[in-house]
Every structure is written in C-alpha cells, then in structure tokens.
Amino acid sequence: MNITRDDILNLLVLSPKRFKHTLGTEKAALELARLHHPDLDVEKVAFSALLHDMTKEYSVEQHIAAAEKFGVSFSDVDILSPKLLHSKTASLISRFELKLPDDVCDAILYHTTGRIAMTPLEEVLYFADYIEENRVDDECVSLRESYKSFLNQFDPRVALDKSLVLSFDRTIGNLMKKSHIIDKNTVEARNYYLKKTFIK
Ligand code: DGI
Ligand code: FE
Numbered sequence: 001m002n003i004t005r006d007d008i009l010n011l012l013v014l015s016p017k018r019f020k021h022t023l024g025t026e027k028a029a030l031e032l033a034r035l036h037h038p039d040l041d042v043e044k045v046a047f048s049a050l051l052h053d054m055t056k057e058y059s060v061e062q063h064i065a066a067a068e069k070f071g072v073s074f075s076d077v078d079i080l081s082p083k084l085l086h087s088k089t090a091s092l093i094s095r096f097e098l099k100l101p102d103d104v105c106d107a108i109l110y111h112t113t114g115r116i117a118m119t120p121l122e123e124v125l126y127f128a129d130y131i132e133e134n135r136v137d138d139e140c141v142s143l144r145e146s147y148k149s150f151l152n153q154f155d156p157r158v159a160l161d162k163s164l165v166l167s168f169d170r171t172i173g174n175l176m177k178k179s180h181i182i183d184k185n186t187v188e189a190r191n192y193y194l195k196k197t198f199i200k
C-alpha cells in the first residue's frame with residue numbers, strides 16, 4: 001500500500017473522543033487478528049481500523065457531497081439510515097482517493113452492519129469496533145465480558161461466533177426499540193452466525 005500509518009493519522013479530522021475510539025479500534029483489531037486470524041496482513045488490519053470512522057462526524061449533506069465526488073448518489077432509502085452513511089463514504093474515499101485494496105475498503109464498508117460470511121478482515125474490524133476499550137457503555141462492557149468468558153469455555157472460533165451473535169442481537173434490539181430501519185446485512189449476518197453456532 002502506498003500510504004503510511006502517519007499519512008493516515010495526518011489526514012484524519014476527528015474529535016478527540018472519536019480519535020481515541022479509532023486508536024482503540026486499531027489496538028483491539030490487532031489483538032483480535034493475532035488470536036483469531038494470525039495470517040492477516042497487520043497493516044491492512046491497522047489501516048482499515050484507522051480509517052473506519054473517518055467520515056463519522058460528517059453531516060448528511062457532507063456525506064452526499066463526498067459520495068458525489070466519486071459519481072455515487074445516495075437513495076432516499078439510504079438517507080433514512082444516516083448512521084450507515086459513514087461506512088459508505090469512508091469506504092469510497094479509501095477506494096478512490098487513497099487507492100487502498102478492495103479487502104480493506106470492504107471491511108470499512110461493512111464495519112457497521114456486518115454481513116453473511118464476513119472475511120477475516122471484515123470480522124476483525126466489525127468486532128473490534130464493538131469491543132474496543134474506550135467503549136464504556138453497559139452493552140459494550142457486557143459484550144467484552146461475554147467474549148472473554150466464551151474464550152474460557154470454547155475454542156476461539158466458537159467464542160467469536162457466539163460473541164458476534166450477541167453483538168447483532170443487541171444492535172437489532174436497540175434499533176427495534178427506536179423503530180429504526182434494520183439493514184438487510186445486519187439481519188442476515190445475525191442469522192448466519194446464529195446458525196453457525198448450531199452446526200458443527
Ligand atoms: O461508528 P461507531 O459509533 O463507532 O459504530 P458503528 O459504525 O457500529 O455505528 C453504530 C451506529 O449504527 C448505532 O447508532 C446503530 C447504527 N446501526 C447499526 N446497524 C444498523 C444501524 N442503523 C441502522 N439504521 N440500521 C442498521 O442495520
Ligand atoms: Fe462506525
């Protein structure tokens with residue numbers, strides 16, 4: 001990749017809180033990769049984590065303008081789920097401006113919703129974002145604890161699958177409580193990882 005970690009840190013424009021979360025996600029992703037997917041390219045893990053929320057603080061108008069630069073327009077349906085726009089614009093910038101490889105851009109694209117049969121890189125980023133150490137809300141704390149306890153009881157693959165199911169269940173539960181639209185990828189991912197925990 002023709003970009004360095006320092007280049008990425010210099011291009012991030014984020015509040016201190018979001019920047020801390022970004023570094024926490026990088027750390028968690030590297031740790032998850034070491035245990036679950038040791039063959040992953042550590043630079044890809046770090047770069048996808050550092051960039052995953054690069055547009056998180058954009059307004060809807062800024063997301064629309066950022067996508068337009070690459071000839072992409074959001075539908076009215078896309079805009080009904082504004083929280084998902086940052087994964088899309090961060091992925092577009094990574095792909096077309098930073099010229100990062102497809103697997104890194106896909107990990108960024110699916111970091112909020114997850115999807116069926118995530119690649120190792122997608123899985124590591126998705127879950128690191130949820131459990132990184134700076135997330136202190138009750139649900140993240142309890143998910144981190146469940147993950148640790150699963151690791152003590154099951155092999156790492158099963159522990160991660162069970163933790164992914166818990167994470168999707170919580171996200172879907174929260175979205176339902178607020179009557180928000182649930183992305184098809186989130187639902188499909190939840191069912192996929194739930195079935196996986198039953199089938200040997
Ligand atoms: O960007 P972060 O805060 O670090 O975390 P994230 O990218 O996982 O975003 C979390 C937010 O995204 C949270 O407010 C719930 C929302 N979200 C997650 N999945 C879906 C979703 N929103 C909609 N509308 N649909 C989803 O499927
Ligand atoms: Fe995000």
Ligand code: FE
Pocket residue numbers: 021025052053129
């Ligand atoms: Fe994040």
